[in-house]
Structure formats: C-alpha cells, structure tokens
Amino acid sequence: MDLGTVMRWAAERFPERAAVRGSGRHLSYREWDARTDRLARALAAEGVRPGDRVAFALTGGEPLASLHLAAQKLGAVSVPLSTRFSADELRYCVDDSAARLLVADAANAERAAAAAGEVAVRDVGEIDARAEREPGHAPGVRPAETDVSVMLYTSGTTGRPKGVPRTHRAEHSAAVAHAVQTQQRAGEVVLGVMPMFHTMGLRTLLASIVVGGTWVGQPAFDAEESIELVTAEDVSSLYLVPTIFWSLLRTGRLHEARALDRLAYAGAAMTPALAEQLVAEVAPSAFVNHFGSTEIYTFTIGPDVAAKPGSAGRAGVFSRVRLVAPELGASPDAWSVRVNRGRSSRRCRAPRRSPATGSAPTPTRSRSATAGTTPATSPSPTRTATCGSPAASTT
Numbered sequence: 001m002d003l004g005t006v007m008r009w010a011a012e013r014f015p016e017r018a019a020v021r022g023s024g025r026h027l028s029y030r031e032w033d034a035r036t037d038r039l040a041r042a043l044a045a046e047g048v049r050p051g052d053r054v055a056f057a058l059t060g061g062e063p064l065a066s067l068h069l070a071a072q073k074l075g076a077v078s079v080p081l082s083t084r085f086s087a088d089e090l091r092y093c094v095d096d097s098a099a100r101l102l103v104a105d106a107a108n109a110e111r112a113a114a115a116a117g118e119v120a121v122r123d124v125g126e127i128d129a130r131a132e133r134e135p136g137h138a139p140g141v142r143p144a145e146t147d148v149s150v151m152l153y154t155s156g157t158t159g160r161p162k163g164v165p166r167t168h169r170a171e172h173s174a175a176v177a178h179a180v181q182t183q184q185r186a187g188e189v190v191l192g193v194m195p196m197f198h199t200m201g202l203r204t205l206l207a208s209i210v211v212g213g214t215w216v217g218q219p220a221f222d223a224e225e226s227i228e229l230v231t232a233e234d235v236s237s238l239y240l241v242p243t244i245f246w247s248l249l250r251t252g253r254l255h256e257a258r259a260l261d262r263l264a265y266a267g268a269a270m271t272p273a274l275a276e277q278l279v280a281e282v283a284p285s286a287f288v289n290h291f292g293s294t295e296i297y298t299f300t301i302g303p304d305v306a307a308k309p310g311s312a313g314r315a316g317v318f319s320r321v322r323l324v325a326p327e328l329g330a331s332p333d334a335w336s337v338r339v340n341r342g343r344s345s346r347r348c349r350a351p352r353r354s355p356a357t358g359s360a361p362t363p364t365r366s367r368s369a370t371a372g373t374t375p376a377t378s379p380s381p382t383r384t385a386t387c388g389s390p391a392a393s394t395t
Helices: 002-011 029-045 062-074 089-098 106-118 124-132 169-181 199-210 221-232 242-252 272-282
Strands: 020-021 053-057 079-080 099-104 119-123 150-155 165-169 189-192 214-217 237-240 264-265 287-295 297-302 320-324 380-388
Touching: 002 029, 002 062, 002 119, 002 169, 002 199, 020 029, 020 062, 020 189, 029 062, 029 199, 029 264, 053 169, 062 199, 079 124, 079 272, 079 297, 089 106, 089 150, 089 264, 099 124, 106 119, 119 124, 119 380, 150 169, 150 320, 169 199, 189 199, 189 221, 189 237, 199 214, 221 242, 221 264, 237 242, 242 264, 242 272, 272 287
Parallel strands: 020 214, 053 079, 053 099, 079 150, 099 119, 189 214, 237 264, 264 287, 320 380
Antiparallel strands: 150 165, 287 297
C-alpha cells in the first residue's frame, strides 16, 4: 500500500469529515486530498520527479504535513529536516540525501539559504501560490509500496546525522500498527505537535489518516496553546514525550480535557510519579508505552502503563524480540542468563532456529543511505534485547 492511496481512500470514505484542525487551515478529507494533489503538481512544476528527494526545512503544522503527503502522491521522497540542526548539519543532510529541492519557511529561511549550495530553494509561500493555480486532481503517479517514502535523519549524537530510508510499505505498516497499539477508534482526534522530522510526528499524522481521524496541527509546542487546542478541539488521544506531558500537567488544566481518554508516550522513560499523576488527571482507558527506534518504529509495547509503569512490554505488532545475555561481547545466541538475581535461576527461552540453516534469526535494521540506495526492509523486524533490560521487563 502506498501512502497517496491511503490518503485518497480516506477521502473517498469520509469526504466531509474534519481531517485537519488546529493552528492554520481547517480542511475536510475531500479538501485535504485536493490540496495535496495541487501541491504535488506544484512540486512537479519545480522539476521534482518520482524518486527525487525533496528536503523540507519547515517548522511544522499543516504546511509540512500537506507537503509530506504531496511528495508521497508524486512518488518523491520526503526529507523533513530538524529545525534544531545547525546550518552545517542542514547542509550535510541536503547533500547526503541528494535533494532536488529545498522548501523552507520564514523561520528557517536563513539557515536553508546557507545550507542549500547548488540546490534550488523555494519559500513555502511560493509553493502554496503555485499550487493554487494547479488543478485539484491526482498527478497520475502511483509509487510501488517498495519505493522509498521518507528519509528521516537521526539526531547525530554520535557523529553526523544518519539518514534512515523508509518505504511506503514500512510507513503504512507502522501507521496501522500504531493505530492498533494505541487502541485508536475510527474518527479519533489527535494532537499533531510532535515534529514530523521525528518518527513520532509521522506516526501521529499517518495513523490519523488510516482511522479517518482528525489531526489537530500545532507547528511548535507551547503548553498553554496545546492545552487550549486539546480542550477546544476535543482531542481524544495524545502521543507525546514525557516532558510534554509534564508541561501539560503544569498548566493545571489537563483535567478540563473531557474528551481525552487515550495516552501514549515514547522517546524517553516515564517516571512512575508522572504516570500516576496522568492517571489521576485523565483516567485514561488506554495508556501505552512505545519502545522503538527511527529505523524500525516499535520494538515493544507496554499496553497498560497505569498497572505497570516503567515496563516496555512485549513485542509490538509486526515486530519480534529475543533475549540475549547482558555480558559484554556476548554472542546473540548466548541467551541463557540468570534473571531475578539472588532469588531465581529461571532462564530465558532460546529463539527458535531455522530448520534450513540451524541459525537463530538475526536483527533487521535499516541503514543510513544516500541517493540510489535501496533499503532492505522486513515486515517482521527482529530486535535483540537484553534479558532483564527494560525491553525484556514483562516476561
């Protein structure tokens, strides 16, 4: 399944349902489908072709969400870049991704101009104005599900940022998994404040489309504006990092969010104290911990944070995990380890071996790639975890 088709089918099912609310444009699914078609044609008029990389130096909100979807419909590769990157880091990512076009907004225009080199730079307002002159029907391209949809650059805390290419199939599978794992309902209303250069922002956006929900966009986090959007737009589901949940609690207004009953978090550990306060304020019917990465999305899911705070849970949808010994340099097959030290000698179960090779399954990870690289993807990635570590804490 390609993401342009996902969008089009959602518009066919729910043409007049609210698709986008919040800061900026308010659009029905019919209007959003037509707008992203026009934006796709505007990108094509700038010389973007299927398979080309389009880099985005945009703050967030509806403009970036719509351009990301437009790139999907054109068969181009969206490259949303961190607004926290320095000009040097931005230049590296533009070069590394072999971007054909760089689209920036006013807040990022100076860095974009300094980073672009020979790559064409367009202001997002120019692209919007050009899109308004384009017809609102599909550009006539349907990418294969194995084509690359997006290139996400990791933070580069151990060196240069690393590009993670993800296919349409991987992105669609992750969106479906996210909807299932966060227990979203048809028509769920979500807050789109997590940055779209991060996997959490894309998961929120695409899962909302999969369930025919309403994505309430907020370009950048501000606690008072966020709580106002949550209450005014009847947001029913939040997928955030713990620090944002702390900020929302400190507004003293989270209890006013009467429609809110689904919480999920990722990106960092949540303290039991924070989990307890959220349960007291919201009384969520679902409270989920995601443990994963940019490359694979989710390794494990802790489906009941209220009952078991701090647990990373079991393998997520479309994922597998296995347990290995925690000793430095241990083989991935060194699975037999002592747990509950001092109280028990229970051993972890060995992974099932392949009858063809006799070897245990090996982890599948996407690698950093520049233009022309075809990523190896797997519908069932295997993540190696350490027995007794957070990723194995629910056995």
